[in-house]
Amino acid sequence: MEIKEMRGLILYNRNYREDDKLVKIFTETAGKRMFFIKHASKSKLSSVIQPLTQANFLVKLNDVGLSYIHDYHDANLYKVINEDIFVLSYATYLVALADAAIIDNQPDPHLFAFLVKTLELMNEGLDYEILTNIFEVQILERFGAQLNFHECVFCHRVGQRFDFSYQYSGLLCPKHYDKDLKRSQLDPNVPYLLDKFQSVQFDELRTISVKPEMKQKLRHFIDGIYDNYVGIQLKSKKFIDDLSKWGDVMRKDS
Ligand SMILES: [Zn+2]
Numbered sequence: 001m002e003i004k005e006m007r008g009l010i011l012y013n014r015n016y017r018e019d020d021k022l023v024k025i026f027t028e029t030a031g032k033r034m035f036f037i038k039h040a041s042k043s044k045l046s047s048v049i050q051p052l053t054q055a056n057f058l059v060k061l062n063d064v065g066l067s068y069i070h071d072y073h074d075a076n077l078y079k080v081i082n083e084d085i086f087v088l089s090y091a092t093y094l095v096a097l098a099d100a101a102i103i104d105n106q107p108d109p110h111l112f113a114f115l116v117k118t119l120e121l122m123n124e125g126l127d128y129e130i131l132t133n134i135f136e137v138q139i140l141e142r143f144g145a146q147l148n149f150h151e152c153v154f155c156h157r158v159g160q161r162f163d164f165s166y167q168y169s170g171l172l173c174p175k176h177y178d179k180d181l182k183r184s185q186l187d188p189n190v191p192y193l194l195d196k197f198q199s200v201q202f203d204e205l206r207t208i209s210v211k212p213e214m215k216q217k218l219r220h221f222i223d224g225i226y227d228n229y230v231g232i233q234l235k236s237k238k239f240i241d242d243l244s245k246w247g248d249v250m251r252k253d254s
Contacts, residue, residue, distance in 0.1 A: 001060040003070050006030060009116060010053045011099050013037075022066070023049045025057065026098065026115070031106040035059070036066040048075050052082065052091060054116065063105060078123040089243055090128045091119055093236040094135050100232050101142035114138065117202055130210055133218050136226070137197040145169075145229035149194040152176055162191045164221070166228055184224065187217050194218075 008027040021040035055075035153170030160173035165180040
């Protein structure tokens with residue numbers, strides 16, 4: 001087997017037998033792979049297999065069964081993310097979401113780049129809730145949901161006071177509200193921001209600023225979209241939901 005070098009992000013690791021570990025890595029060029037680490041506690045790899053660590057790995061890949069890590073260099077731990085339980089819980093959720101969105105062994109360098117860039121911006125201190133929303137909106141396509149937050153599904157008019165129709169999987173302008181009497185009524189800024197999030201460039205992210213009340217409305221609407229179109233229950237998402245319940249109290253005390 002030939003040794004290949006590739007950039008990778010640790011998704012998770014788990015114990016295997018006595019002192020061995022299985023490590024799931026999202027690699028840039030070979031997709032998600034499971035690696036076997038023998039005698040993990042004594043291995044030179046022990047520090048580089050923690051979740052959210054990024055490095056260049058020298059690996060031996062098996063298409064069937066486990067792969068092996070020979071060595072690594074240029075490891076990068078997201079220090080700021082790891083030091084704040086709020087940022088860490090959101091970053092953990094994004095990684096779990098990316099894990100759920102793609103199947104093993106299939107390269108997705110675009111998603112890899114997007115995930116790594118989002119984590120880097122979180123680590124730089126940009127708004128982690130908004131970065132999470134942007135990631136959630138852009139990764140919807142990977143789950144098979146192609147939603148348009150730009151125009152009315154019937155007349156394609158833009159810039160209206162839109163509501164959202166689950167029945168038609170899209171926006172309704174006031175002229176077409178009556179097509180779906182069970183439509184979700186929205187704060188006009190919700191579809192406006194989601195439309196922006198869908199096509200946002202990384203350079204623009206530094207200038208996006210959203211008030212807490214609007215963040216709550218976005219969170220609520222995106223949760224509805226995920227319940228309807230994605231339907232996965234991630235432990236890391238439940239953790240965020242619980243965190244937000246007592247998080248404000250904790251922040252005030254600290
Ligand atoms: Zn219309």
